[in-house]
Amino acid sequence: MTAVTREVTIANTLGLHARPAMQFVDLANQFKSSVTVHKDGPAAVTVDGKSVMHMITLEAIQGTPLRIEAEGDDAEHAVEQLAKLVEDKFGEEE
């Protein structure tokens, strides 16, 4: 099995707050692959992308770079979809 990774940057103004975190997790849970999200920097941390508790406590404000990693049969598809969600600013802003 291969791991697929992709770098994204949180772009929406309010950052990864409750609703985007929920959207991310809901989407991540539709895939069989495991999903982890890594945040770099002084408070570097890797969390479970399928847990809203983990995602919200990433404290990923606007401009935070994140690395999405999926491992499993549908990893490729998962990373692509999740990255798109982040890049589309969770549908919050035009």
Place this chain on the structure above:
Amino acid sequence: MEIIKGIGVSPGVVICPAVVLDAEDLVIPRRGIEASAVDAEVARLHDGLAKAQADLEVLRNDLAASHGKDIASIFDFHAGLLKDKALIGQIVAEIKSHRSNAEFAVSVAMRKLAGTFLQMKDSYLADRVKDIHDIEKRVLRTLIGGKHEGLTRLDHNVVVIAHDLLPSQTAALDKKHVKGFACDVGGRTSHTAIVARAMGIPAVVGLGNLTGAVSGGDLVIIDGTRGVVIVNPDPDQLREHEEYVRQHIKLEAELAGLADLPAQTTDGHAVSLMANIEFPAEVDDALAKGAAGVGLYRTEFLYMASETEPTEEDHYVAYVDAARRCKGRPLVIRTLDLGADKYAYGKGPVKEANPFLGDRSIRMCLHNLPMFKNQLRAILRASTEGDVRIMFPMITTIMELRQARMVLNDVMEELEDEGIPFRKDLPIGMMVEVPSAALMANNFAREVNFFSIGTNDLIQYTLAVDRTNEKVAGLFTPAHPAVLALIRDVIRAANRNGISVSVCGEMAGEPLYTLLLLGLGLNIFSMNGPDVPEVKKIIRSTTTEHARQVARKVLSFDSERQVMHYLREETRKIIPEAF
């Protein structure tokens, strides 16, 4: 076995299995669970989470219908957390590794999460901590909810253990099977105390973290007379208390015969035993127990029971009722003693760093003159109905007393102008419950008609002890030589100035101190009605001279331990079954 000391607010002893109620403010007790019960507890957690999900679903649909989908989506996050495997994993781990009950485990996990939010620099995200609290409450309510139902229909006798009992909870109790109350918080005027006295069952409050020490089904002894709760008593304790209950019943029967006999020593020295009351209706029972009147009518309940400030008429109706029930016997009405641990009409505590040293009691009244005057008018108007007397609490300086008297004079003038009758020579007294007043008793004695020593506050202020703080409650005792010296001086000052003096704190109703107070020259003892017979029995079994000897000896001791030991020995000679 665990012995916890609190404040006895309704006398009697009961031994029964416990039912534990959690309060709506959700202070979550920690109860250890048996290893064999871990799986059941985890199942209970999942049930609770599922119910909370279902509740949330209903709420979300209602909100979506009324306010649209966007607003309702706030709850998606709540729902998401409730099924979050990482979060649930943490809660289950807490249950398994620490053998915690589900409520406690939920609260540990949620508070940890809330802590993470609070540390966030982004204020928008940090603000989500409110959602976390909201979710925590929702889950806890469903977990706790099931237990409330169990109390409306019981098939065996129980005692109820709670953080604090709410009116809605006591209303739902199966009163036939509830035999006692014990609460973490509360005072003499708390709802629990009032309901217990009305039901005639023992109650102890101010027990600190009792709910953390008791699990449902534990055998509990509630000793409302001594203010003690014993959890899972060992066989010796159990035997002792069963014996105590038997003796108590026997003693009660014997004491009932004393009601109509005078409270006088064998050498013919008579004293007055009066009752402390909160409600006019309590007068009847107190008189039946042999009280010679009411030495302390606490008026706070008028304020605490109502959503709005009581009107002059509310006061008047209550005071007339009490005065008539006294049938010409004295009725000492204490003016409002709110503040610190007692709050008015639904208001919570006003934030004060040191509420017991703050804006309470007479201080608060002098800052709220319209409210104070309402009460004074009502007392004066009721004074035509019997031997009504008025007493100001918490007097600390002479100026405060004079100010209170001035307000009273103003009100008298107003009534006179309006042609409303009242007793112009109604006796005016003050509580001596602050060391400054006790030390200056000689000066105060020239300006009032009577003193009443409030030992509870006097002890607290003299020994710097908050007896509701379990860590220091053990230091709270009337037997401290410093407290006794103050009481001696106040009684002496009153006697020297020819004014009457009573003790109206709990000390007056404790048989242990009867000989001592009598020996110090006290003429009026004011106590809870049910305590009257026992105190009377002691007075009727001794002589003035013997009591004086006891007092002299007690004043020669320098530690409370010696005092207690000696008094116990002396009192046991009169009522062997009491200790």
